[in-house]
Amino acid sequence: MAPTVLSERLKQSVTKDALRSYFAEFISTFFYVFAVVGSSMASRKLMPEMAANPSGLVIVAVANAFALSSTVYIAANISGGHVNPAVTFAKAVGGHISVLTALFYWVSQMLASVMACLVLKVTTVGQVIPTYTIAQEMTGFGASILEAVLTFALVYTVYAAGDPKRGALGSIGPLAIGMIAGANVLATGPFSGGSMNPASAFGSAIVAGKFQEPSSVLGWSLGWSHGCWTCL
Amino acid sequence: MAPTVLSERLKQSVTKDALRSYFAEFISTFFYVFAVVGSSMASRKLMPEMAANPSGLVIVAVANAFALSSTVYIAANISGGHVNPAVTFAKAVGGHISVLTALFYWVSQMLASVMACLVLKVTTVGQVIPTYTIAQEMTGFGASILEAVLTFALVYTVYAAGDPKRGALGSIGPLAIGMIAGANVLATGPFSGGSMNPASAFGSAIVAGKFQEPSSVLGWSLGWSHGCWTCL
Amino acid sequence: MAPTVLSERLKQSVTKDALRSYFAEFISTFFYVFAVVGSSMASRKLMPEMAANPSGLVIVAVANAFALSSTVYIAANISGGHVNPAVTFAKAVGGHISVLTALFYWVSQMLASVMACLVLKVTTVGQVIPTYTIAQEMTGFGASILEAVLTFALVYTVYAAGDPKRGALGSIGPLAIGMIAGANVLATGPFSGGSMNPASAFGSAIVAGKFQEPSSVLGWSLGWSHGCWTCL
Amino acid sequence: MAPTVLSERLKQSVTKDALRSYFAEFISTFFYVFAVVGSSMASRKLMPEMAANPSGLVIVAVANAFALSSTVYIAANISGGHVNPAVTFAKAVGGHISVLTALFYWVSQMLASVMACLVLKVTTVGQVIPTYTIAQEMTGFGASILEAVLTFALVYTVYAAGDPKRGALGSIGPLAIGMIAGANVLATGPFSGGSMNPASAFGSAIVAGKFQEPSSVLGWSLGWSHGCWTCL
Helix, strand or coil: CHHHHHHHHHHHHCCHHHHHHHHHHHHHHHHHHHHHHHHHHHHHHHCCCCCCCHHHHHHHHHHHHHHHHHHHHHHCCCCCCCCCHHHHHHHHHCCCCCHHHHHHHHHHHHHHHHHHHHHHHHHCCCCCCCCCCCCCCCCHHHHHHHHHHHHHHHHHHHHHHCCHHHHHHHHHHHHHHHHHHHHHHHHHHHHHCCCCCHHHHHHHHHHHCCCCCHHHHHHHHHHHHHHHHCCC | CHHHHHHHHHHHHCCHHHHHHHHHHHHHHHHHHHHHHHHHHHHHHHCCCCCCCHHHHHHHHHHHHHHHHHHHHHHCCCCCCCCCHHHHHHHHHCCCCCHHHHHHHHHHHHHHHHHHHHHHHHHCCCCCCCCCCCCCCCCHHHHHHHHHHHHHHHHHHHHHHCCHHHHHHHHHHHHHHHHHHHHHHHHHHHHHCCCCCHHHHHHHHHHHCCCCCHHHHHHHHHHHHHHHHCCC | CHHHHHHHHHHHHCCHHHHHHHHHHHHHHHHHHHHHHHHHHHHHHHCCCCCCCHHHHHHHHHHHHHHHHHHHHHHCCCCCCCCCHHHHHHHHHCCCCCHHHHHHHHHHHHHHHHHHHHHHHHHCCCCCCCCCCCCCCCCHHHHHHHHHHHHHHHHHHHHHHCCHHHHHHHHHHHHHHHHHHHHHHHHHHHHHCCCCCHHHHHHHHHHHCCCCCHHHHHHHHHHHHHHHHCCC | CHHHHHHHHHHHHCCHHHHHHHHHHHHHHHHHHHHHHHHHHHHHHHCCCCCCCHHHHHHHHHHHHHHHHHHHHHHCCCCCCCCCHHHHHHHHHCCCCCHHHHHHHHHHHHHHHHHHHHHHHHHCCCCCCCCCCCCCCCCHHHHHHHHHHHHHHHHHHHHHHCCHHHHHHHHHHHHHHHHHHHHHHHHHHHHHCCCCCHHHHHHHHHHHCCCCCHHHHHHHHHHHHHHHHCCC
């Protein structure tokens, strides 16, 4: 009977509505990673001599807030507007979506991120795809705690925005999600990188060819584990 | 019968409601181009020695996000709030408006953009009207891909915001449209110019007298072709 | 009969609801002018050697957008949320409020602006209250056109936001009003000052003791005349 | 009978709904203080040689606006979304919550703030937790007036957003609250510190070990007294 259940579930995962939701996640994650990684590249192009500067932090944080608000909004009534593998993980653990659906969402998000970074690399000749790194004086443990707090804040806000008891307040949910992300990039960008999104960390590491380097792997695995941590 | 149909359609295009919607597009595009081109001029006036700087990018991107949100909002229930010939093109291809209406919208948008740039040129003595240019190291092909992604993101968000199945979420649609535009200016401003709007590219090129120069013509034709591309 | 009508109108102007609306205008204008003039002072304190810089423009524009959105919002269902004598003028000419009510609104707005500037002057020892000035190379005529466009954009957005046919979109009206103001400060701040509000121009000129100087008087009278211009 | 009433009230203060609301205040205040104090540290890390600069002010103000909007939003339909002891005080004086509930809210908010600052201190090795200070040339009286105005503006906006007569406008209340906070940080940050929140002032002073220093104590006691002042 188990194979029947599985095949039944697989069938549910390839209905027209399901495919539409994978596509919505793909599109939203593509736009989000494009804006976030692109704004980081734009900031470096304008101030190449400075590794980081306050205006650059504003650029990346505002791009994060604006892009996440928009992309959560456009996918909200199709796929739920996760735009982030950690959010998908939390929704699967919480029983809001099936594990199979979560897997399809993850593949869509990862593919979208890699493609967004590829487009940026191909079009901006001679520019480097930035990867998420932690500040030199930060310990891996410290960065891990910071990123855990960020991911927790994001997932908590997503859950709060989806609460059906909100009534009229529900309508600004995507803005609240984008804003908490923007605020947290402002708070932790120069310390732990402020990734919060395993997909964008994965895509930029793959395309930059720095997947083997410790800091990127760290960031990538951190994102996943924190997604777990927030659900315990 | 064809002439009858045409005259019938023309008659529909000059009803009071239709004229109101052309006027709404004119006003909204005028305000949008005024704010976007004006903020670019303001940024150059404050930092004339630097071709571009991070704070200047923030100024132009925030002006784009704020102005597009507002101008889409004020025209939303009259003309649909396109404020962009590429959006009008997509809506015509999608069958939401007739080709004739699209033509009238385009004329309104182009006229508004030229007038906004003229007002800026006449009032700010000795200032140059900035035109959209691509970075020196960018190839025309790369810039073309980037602008295509931007226009696609904008048109996709406009379509998503107009989806009647949204319910309460519909109310923040104009903000989502403005925010994706702002995020994408942050991502691509220093690379491809981040125009996304053939009307503002056209108006600034006309008033600056640089219509013959390759980069402007490129930007102008790119905008149109991308509008097409997004509908295929 | 005329005196009876007048006394009748006066009686209507001092009902509990009317007094509440004057108070709402006073509070909102006080908060708005406090934030806008204060942010201009804060920007000058942080960068005293530079007359103007891009970050300073971002500070004043974001303060304008945030403060106007909030203050229009808090007064919206009590007094209509004008927060600006030019808006009150337009509403009076449009027949939405009586001339007598407009007069009481103006007095509330002017008093609030003077008090906000006084609080800022008394508390920040040794700081100068900034007044709205136009750039040296600007002609009075050019600045006048620019400010007319700004005031027109603001009043148009206020009217659009108050349109009862908007439905769900109505809820983000105060944000659209604040955002068009912020975008226009970004566009014209370094050229014409980007006042748009006769009350804040009046208050800062009175408290700074520069009421006699041509540029301030110009700015003050411009604001009023543009309010008129927008209603013709 | 008095002890019975007290025990009855205590029983009401530990119901499941009550505990949920204390937890909501704890979470929201934790996220808010984390973002606000963190963004101040991030700004100092990027520009250590400058005590304050315009971009740093933008960073802290935008973090304030975004974080407060989000955290008020996520707690709004559970605890009312105070996120600030001064707001809780005003709600208690206004009779919207009982004194006992206010005490539990305060403990939650203070604990959350201390924990957020502790997390930031432990994770960012070698960074100093910034405390709220007033500018050298400011008098304690002047700073006190400024902070009173800020707290009054915040509490007034909270009350206005909670007005049930708002209808559709109610949905953007959390944004209006976040925006007035952001605007006022832009206006007074370089003068009085722009705290507005006794919890974040308390937490950062405790964790920085500067609780005995006059300026911090001043800031802390100011916040409380202003909360009172706004209710008279």
